[in-house]
Amino acid sequence: MALTIPSSTKRVHLAKRPKDFIDGQTFALETIPLRTPGPGEVVVRVDYVALDAAMRGWIRDMRSYVPPVKIGETMRAYALGTVLTDAKTVKKGDRVIGMFGWAEFVTVGESSLRKITPPPYTDALDFLNLLGLTGLTAYFGLLRVGNIKPGETLVVSGAAGATGSTVCQFGKLLGAKVIGIAGAADKCKWLVDDLGIDKAYNYKDKGWKDAFKKEVRTLDVFFDNVGGDTLDFFLTRLNQNARVVLCGAISGYNSQSFSGLRNYMALITQRAKIEGFLTMDYADQYSEAEAAIARWIREGKLKRKFHIETGLAECPQHLALLFQGGNTGKLVVRISQEQARL
Ligand SMILES: NC(=O)c1ccc[n+]([C@@H]2O[C@H](COP(=O)([O-])OP(=O)(O)OC[C@H]3O[C@@H](n4cnc5c(N)ncnc54)[C@H](OP(=O)(O)O)[C@@H]3O)[C@@H](O)[C@H]2O)c1
Structure with a gap:
C-alpha cells in the first residue's frame, strides 16, 4: 500500500x-x-x-x-x-x-x-491482544496478584472476553483447574471445547449459582472482570487463603450508582485477600511477560x-x-x- x-x-x-x-x-x-x-x-x-x-x-x-x-x-x-x-x-x-x-x-x-x-x-496485530495490554493484564493479574499455583481452582468472570479468555488459558498452562463464567451458551462451549478449560457457567442461566455450589463448591483464586453481584457471590465460595483479583468491574461501568458488597466478611473468616491492580504498575517487567507469552505462542500453547x-x-x-x-x-x-x- x-x-x-x-x-x-x-x-x-x-x-x-x-x-x-x-x-x-x-x-x-x-x-x-x-x-x-x-x-x-x-x-x-x-x-x-x-x-x-x-x-x-x-x-x-x-x-x-x-x-x-x-x-x-x-x-x-x-x-x-x-x-x-x-x-x-x-x-x-x-x-x-x-x-x-x-x-x-x-x-x-x-x-x-x-x-x-x-x-x-505472530502478527503485528497481536500487540493489541496477547502481546499487548490484554496479555500483560492477564499475566500480571494471575501470576503476581493471584499468585496461582498448580492444582488450585481458578474462577474467571468475563471469561470469554479478551482479558478473561487469556487468563483462562494461562490458568490451564500453569496447572490450575479453570472455571469460566460468561454470558452465552456458545461462549461457554468455546471456552471448554476450544480453550480446554474444565467447566463454564452461563451467568444468564437460572440456577447457575446453585449448580456451581454443587459441582465446583469453592475456589482458590477468583479473577474478576465483572464486579457487582458476581463478585459478591464468589466471596461466599472462597477457600482458606483465597485470593480475589480485582481486574475490572464492567457490570458497573455504565451506572451512576454502585451497591456495596454484602459478603465481604468471608474475607475474614477465610483469611482471604482482595486486591485491585493496574497493569501499568508492572511496566518494568513487561519484557519478561512478553517473552513468556511469545514462547507459549511459538510452542502452540496459546490460542488467539x-x-x-x-x-x-x-x-x-x-x-x-x-x-x-x-x-x-x-x-x-x-x-x-x-x-x-x-
Ligand atoms: N486492571 C487493569 O489494568 C485492566 C486492564 C485491562 C482490562 N481490565 C478490565 O478487564 C475487564 C475485561 O476488559 P476487556 O477490555 O478485556 O473486555 P472484554 O472482556 O473483551 O469484553 C467485555 C465482556 O464483559 C462482559 N460483560 C459486559 N457487561 C457485563 C455485565 N453487566 N455483567 C457481566 N459481564 C458483562 C461481556 O461478556 P458476556 O457475554 O460474558 O457478558 C463482554 O464481552 C474489564 O473489566 C476491564 O476494565 C483491567
Missing part, C-alpha cells in the same frame, strides 16, 4: 459525556487538517484500534489513574499503525503501537511510539481470538459491543486498508 501523507484526517472526538450507556450523542466524526510534523515528530497511519472496556472509564469525569478525555478531544485508544515519515528512531514503513486514538492519521512525538517486531508465529470490525465512524457502536456481550475474544476495529495476517 502506498505510504502517502494526506493533508487532512478524519477523527472521532468526545462530544458529550454519557450518563449511562454510550449513545448517538456521545461521539462525533469530523475532518481536521493533519498537522505537519515538527522536530522529533512523525506522521502515523492508524491501521487498527483496540477497543477496551476501560475506555468507558476514560470518558467519565472522575478521579482515576488517567485524566478523563476532554470534550472535543480525539477519543483515546491503543492502536497499531504504520509510520509515514522518517525520524531519528523510526523510519517510513515501520509498524508501531501507541495511544493514537480514534483517527485515520496522527502526528505524534517519536518518543511516544513503540516500534514493534512481531516474534515468530479476535473479533474484528471495520470503520472509524462506527467505532462508537463497536465499543458498545463490549457492554452488550457482543464480542468473543479481543475486539479491534480496522481503520486503514492494511490487513493483519492471522
Whole structure:
C-alpha cells in the first residue's frame, strides 16, 4: 500500500459525556487538517484500534489513574499503525503501537511510539491482544496478584472476553483447574471445547449459582472482570487463603450508582485477600511477560481470538459491543486498508 501523507484526517472526538450507556450523542466524526510534523515528530497511519472496556472509564469525569478525555478531544485508544515519515528512531514503513486514538492519521512525538517486531508465529496485530495490554493484564493479574499455583481452582468472570479468555488459558498452562463464567451458551462451549478449560457457567442461566455450589463448591483464586453481584457471590465460595483479583468491574461501568458488597466478611473468616491492580504498575517487567507469552505462542500453547470490525465512524457502536456481550475474544476495529495476517 502506498505510504502517502494526506493533508487532512478524519477523527472521532468526545462530544458529550454519557450518563449511562454510550449513545448517538456521545461521539462525533469530523475532518481536521493533519498537522505537519515538527522536530522529533512523525506522521502515523492508524491501521487498527483496540477497543477496551476501560475506555468507558476514560470518558467519565472522575478521579482515576488517567485524566478523563476532554470534550472535543480525539477519543483515546491503543492502536497499531504504520509510520509515514522518517525520524531519528523510526523510519517510513515501520509498524508501531501507541495511544493514537480514534483517527485515520496522527502526528505524534517519536518518543511516544513503540516500534514493534512481531516474534515468530505472530502478527503485528497481536500487540493489541496477547502481546499487548490484554496479555500483560492477564499475566500480571494471575501470576503476581493471584499468585496461582498448580492444582488450585481458578474462577474467571468475563471469561470469554479478551482479558478473561487469556487468563483462562494461562490458568490451564500453569496447572490450575479453570472455571469460566460468561454470558452465552456458545461462549461457554468455546471456552471448554476450544480453550480446554474444565467447566463454564452461563451467568444468564437460572440456577447457575446453585449448580456451581454443587459441582465446583469453592475456589482458590477468583479473577474478576465483572464486579457487582458476581463478585459478591464468589466471596461466599472462597477457600482458606483465597485470593480475589480485582481486574475490572464492567457490570458497573455504565451506572451512576454502585451497591456495596454484602459478603465481604468471608474475607475474614477465610483469611482471604482482595486486591485491585493496574497493569501499568508492572511496566518494568513487561519484557519478561512478553517473552513468556511469545514462547507459549511459538510452542502452540496459546490460542488467539479476535473479533474484528471495520470503520472509524462506527467505532462508537463497536465499543458498545463490549457492554452488550457482543464480542468473543479481543475486539479491534480496522481503520486503514492494511490487513493483519492471522
Ligand atoms: N486492571 C487493569 O489494568 C485492566 C486492564 C485491562 C482490562 N481490565 C478490565 O478487564 C475487564 C475485561 O476488559 P476487556 O477490555 O478485556 O473486555 P472484554 O472482556 O473483551 O469484553 C467485555 C465482556 O464483559 C462482559 N460483560 C459486559 N457487561 C457485563 C455485565 N453487566 N455483567 C457481566 N459481564 C458483562 C461481556 O461478556 P458476556 O457475554 O460474558 O457478558 C463482554 O464481552 C474489564 O473489566 C476491564 O476494565 C483491567
